[in-house]
Ligand code: SF4
């Protein structure tokens with residue numbers, strides 16, 4: 001799996017939740033079609049009258065989440081840019097998504113504005129396998145954000161974390177080791193460790209939890 005394949009999954013899911021922050025900083029979400037994925041970029045559109053459009057103009061940071069029938073979730077966090085050459089892009093989007101003609105027939109399509117996300121971070125979270133599986137990616141020059149937990153050298157090898165892990169994804173060793181690709185980020189091990197040997201990954205690089 002890589003960033004391009006994750007973006008392709010969002011296109012296949014198509015109806016995804018797009019989240020923004022409004023002028024008061026309150027979260028706002030709505031279901032929007034992923035119209036096109038091409039060359040490590042995701043395209044969508046919205047009408048100039050919508051709150052979504054106004055929020056994007058004020059703060060272009062957007063989170064996109066999709067779920068398929070295999071219980072696989074893809075999350076994207078990136079920055080949306082409004083595209084110039086509006087009519088050409090809207091015509092392209094309608095050519096790729098003919099059902100849009102039912103919603104915006106004829107010339108009414110040009111109330112829509114095209115947007116592109118060409119840089120961001122991605123996470124695949126697969127709840128359809130056991131243990132669960134997760135992978136993180138970045139595209140367009142962004143860096144992968146490390147999340148979750150890791151075990152430091154102060155581990156005394158008591159095994160408490162491994163015994164209580166719901167995904168059994170902690171391997172014995174010196175120190176014990178979390179298999180990051182199978183971790184829920186639930187924090188149960190972090191709370192249970194008697195010597196505080198488990199630390200948050202984001203505390204190490206300053207990136208926020210998610
Ligand atoms: S609970 Fe803490 S000390 Fe015990 S094995 Fe896990 S990390 Fe090591």
Ligand code: SF4
Nearest residue numbers: 165183184186187189
């Ligand atoms: S955060 Fe949860 S799933 Fe991950 S290793 Fe710790 S207990 Fe296991």
